[in-house]
Amino acid sequence: MNFSSRLLEDAVAEFAKLPGVGQKTALRLVLHLLNQDKSDVEKFSATISKLRNEIQFCRVCLNLSDHPVCEICSSPKRDHTLICVVEDTRDVMAIENTNQYNGVYHVLGGLISPMDGIGPSDLEVDSLLDRLKENDVKEIIFALSATMEGDTTIFYLDKRLKSFNITISTIARGIAFGGELEYVDEITLGRSIATRVPYTNSVSR
């Protein structure tokens, strides 16, 4: 592209580094910012800078946090004997949005993926084991993606957790609520038949 301004070109180049943002989208975003008040753009810029400089990882669960220990880990209302192991912050947010979980979390920071060069040592495994040693934990729930990487990570962690006297569970897999049977993919449907559960009236939506 032919830019009339170096400032414009630099800003477009910076936006185009973001995932899923090409040159044309970057230009559109930059021109949008140019139409905003100076104070608004200053706030945009300052918020990003502040975020990167001030955000911390909770030293208990390793979730993103404003404080050394996050709100969930420091809350007396949560059940600290129940730890849900997730891949990243987005998963914590997704589970929190359900309002169905009252335990605490442990953020692994990734999944084992030999193809991407991510091994167990790249994940927050030791910090999880330390938590189990130092605290009274009754159950670990694996809430990882139902992919090869997720399953590999669960397999590995399960072996490491054998020495502890803890209940280990994974979130249920099967057809989604509201899903019509004919549109469910074959693997999910096949597995959901194989892993069928006894019908009880209490298992309802």
Added chain:
Amino acid sequence: MNFSSRLLEDAVAEFAKLPGVGQKTALRLVLHLLNQDKSDVEKFSATISKLRNEIQFCRVCLNLSDHPVCEICSSPKRDHTLICVVEDTRDVMAIENTNQYNGVYHVLGGLISPMDGIGPSDLEVDSLLDRLKENDVKEIIFALSATMEGDTTIFYLDKRLKSFNITISTIARGIAFGGELEYVDEITLGRSIATRVPYTNSVSR
């Protein structure tokens, strides 16, 4: 969404103000920035702030510029007797990318659009007339979108320019080069028949 961090929530809210960026995309962009080096994020933030604070409008053609007079308007290599009237900066860039135009520009900053409350007084019309009075301009080319707003703007400007002894032209409209006839929309095809031009060998790609 349930954010574990206020800093994160603020940054997502700022990104979600951008056009075409929703909460989920904003979160993805923010988490991407959190994975970058602090210096890279600082550069991103500083570039945006610098852009908004330092960019200027060329005082001749009103295009975005790093200097009081833009590179095109200050270039002795350009034909200053030929002014191409466009809607905004993006159109200047699009025409510059063709490498087919050697004149200068005039950026209106919009098109007349009563539906959006944009009238002639919101556009850079007076500055265009001043340029014509003070300089030796031979031709004005309207390179505006082939829409109701573009046509209205051309109609208005043409009336205002009547008193000057200047050639007025618009960019050609018709079927696109490389376009297959059967896929051309009816209005374009109909108009391109009505406005047919004499065949000459020089009119080739």
